[in-house]
Amino acid sequence: MKGKIFIIEDEASIVQLVQHNLEKEGFVVSSSLNGNEGLKELKKFEPNLLLLDWMLPDLSGIDVCKNIRRDSNFKTLPIIMLTAKGEEEDKIKGLESGVDDYITKPFSFNELHARIKAVLRRSDPNIVANNLTFEDLKLDRIEKRVFRADKEIQLGPTEFRLLEFFLTNPKRVYSRDQILETVWPNNVNVESRTIDVHIRRLRQSINIKDKKELIRTVRSSGYSLV
Amino acid sequence: MKGKIFIIEDEASIVQLVQHNLEKEGFVVSSSLNGNEGLKELKKFEPNLLLLDWMLPDLSGIDVCKNIRRDSNFKTLPIIMLTAKGEEEDKIKGLESGVDDYITKPFSFNELHARIKAVLRRSDPNIVANNLTFEDLKLDRIEKRVFRADKEIQLGPTEFRLLEFFLTNPKRVYSRDQILETVWPNNVNVESRTIDVHIRRLRQSINIKDKKELIRTVRSSGYSLV
DNA sequence: TTAATTTGTAATATTTCTGTAACATTAAGA
DNA sequence: TCTTAATGTTACAGAAATATTACAAATTAA
Known part of the structure; x- marks a missing residue:
């Protein structure tokens, strides 16, 4: 058990890849393909970290993010934003809206894993401690x-x-x-x-x-x- | 298995020579001809040491170096910089930016091998120990x-x-x-x-x-x- | 080429772990 | 105190993981 991670991302192939690898690493993972549904499930799931796509079919990543931050239970939930190339300028907005880190697609799983560990180390050291x-x-x-x-x-x-x-x-x-x-x-x-x-x-x-x-x-x- | 070495160097002839000899020595070697691609592959490859050219077509060696040091997974990755003659003054900058050693082109494989062993001996003794x-x-x-x-x-x-x-x-x-x-x-x-x-x-x-x-x-x- | 060694797999044996059911005990409210 | 629901305890059978063995194919040495 190395903690729970929730993924909101509409590209099924990415979800599958990331979920599979994270599970191999010992995380418990759940996911959703769109923002509204994702928000609901996330609150049930109570993850230790959220991977959030910037561009979703229904809501933008920022909307999701704001919604989460409004909820007192998830004020400090660490969020890593997944952005596509060319959305770089948005990153600044992302970080301002309460995102802890971001990563540009396409990314290797190792890159992502490194960032997850880094973010968790700050927010919840026991989850990654040896x-x-x-x-x-x-x-x-x-x-x-x-x-x-x-x-x-x-x-x-x-x-x-x-x-x-x-x-x-x-x-x-x-x-x-x-x-x-x-x-x-x-x-x-x-x-x-x-x-x-x-x-x-x-x-x-x-x-x-x-x-x-x-x-x-x-x-x-x-x-x-x- | 004597560890993994990654090479970022745009001169194909050098890569070929070094890679071939290192493999003969029992290292697992992978390489890339430019900085951006190299950074990505490196993070997937997770080497025990990086050979990094000073002058690359896209990024400078220093940029690559800084990028690597920002990533918590590679903060301590040993780096040996490959510099061309006449870039000597840059060496100082290189060492400041977190490089562990450098070698001036042209170099013999034996020189390089000696430095690799020296650097690895410090960072990861078991990898080179006889x-x-x-x-x-x-x-x-x-x-x-x-x-x-x-x-x-x-x-x-x-x-x-x-x-x-x-x-x-x-x-x-x-x-x-x-x-x-x-x-x-x-x-x-x-x-x-x-x-x-x-x-x-x-x-x-x-x-x-x-x-x-x-x-x-x-x-x-x-x-x-x- | 032949002989010897090494390798991977399948089949079988053995060990250890798991989940459940059945029964016992405890805590808390009526 | 009695009742009841929740938790504690135990034993056990089936499952799951690992150990062992034997053997044929592949590789290497002679």
Whole structure:
């Protein structure tokens, strides 16, 4: 789990390419082909970053952008604008209207990936960090290892992703639906109670006797790291 | 695999000479004849070092250089500038703009090779090192020999490259895709399960009884040296 | 050319992980 | 205190990932 990215872009081929590659990188990705629909879905999806095409069939990128900035929930949502060649002068307008970065089409995926990482590093460092820590918990994404109080802990793949997810936003309470959406591969249907079992497994692995419980149950809301 | 080198240089004869010799040395090389195109391809290629001509048809070397340094992914990419005789005064400017070294045309390949090694040795020692070691494992790239606890080990070519790859980044977990991409010659299509078999062969060769396993399996992620 | 080595794959075995169902426990309001 | 809904716990079967083996084709050495 490296965060959620939403794409609003009308060229299906671009969407497909970018979405596929981002998913390979571990992002959860959703997309829309036009502005109005995109705005709605985006607010449901709650991404960590938006890739926004400058020229859309219905709204202009700027309109979308302004709409988003009006919504208090998305005031700080990082936005990267996708512009076509020759629209360069518009970039200035774009940056003024609250865009964090832009990239000119055609672009290579690596260029885009670099910018995404740069923007996320500023807005939400944990999403791209190689090491996540919280109190005496440490998770190394490169070496795929987890430590509690400097003692290594063995986790199965799902428990690893689950902990990774909690570590990107410690203390925050996540509902089962939210957990499902980001920790499980897309379009998989699992019983929501299944999460309880994985929480239990994770708890069992990361708990040390005489040390406090790290995962808090918030009845009727979900779980959080604490 | 001794790393990837990108060349931006408009004189085709120089490119050909350098590229050919570098490939003979085991580098993976790609090149471009002008600045704008070069910048794009470079970012796709993700080299370990860039050879950059000072005078290009479209952009100056300095422009290219600045552009690269702006991109967070390439902030530390080592650059060696190729300058023509008489441009010496420019060298100072070049070094200021973030170039790591320069060489004056005409140069012999040996001169260039020496500088490349010197620059890489600073930035990414494992790429040029003749000997890679990790714990009691030793791999000699020159003599193509491998030792475990001072006892020589016989490896097939693929197992040798595989171990070489792991040794350039011990502890790091690599996915099967990543392994395939760098250990196997480009555009070869092999089943991803094939890697398991080679891992097994490598394990069988480098393991000594009573010594710990050196290759770690990370379920659903890949393998690492450990 | 023949012999020896190396490679990739398919088939099979083994290990580890996952999701679910069933039952137990807990918390909170009536 | 009783009731009920939510969460905790456990065990297990099927699934998924990896390990192992054998073999034929390809490559290299002799």
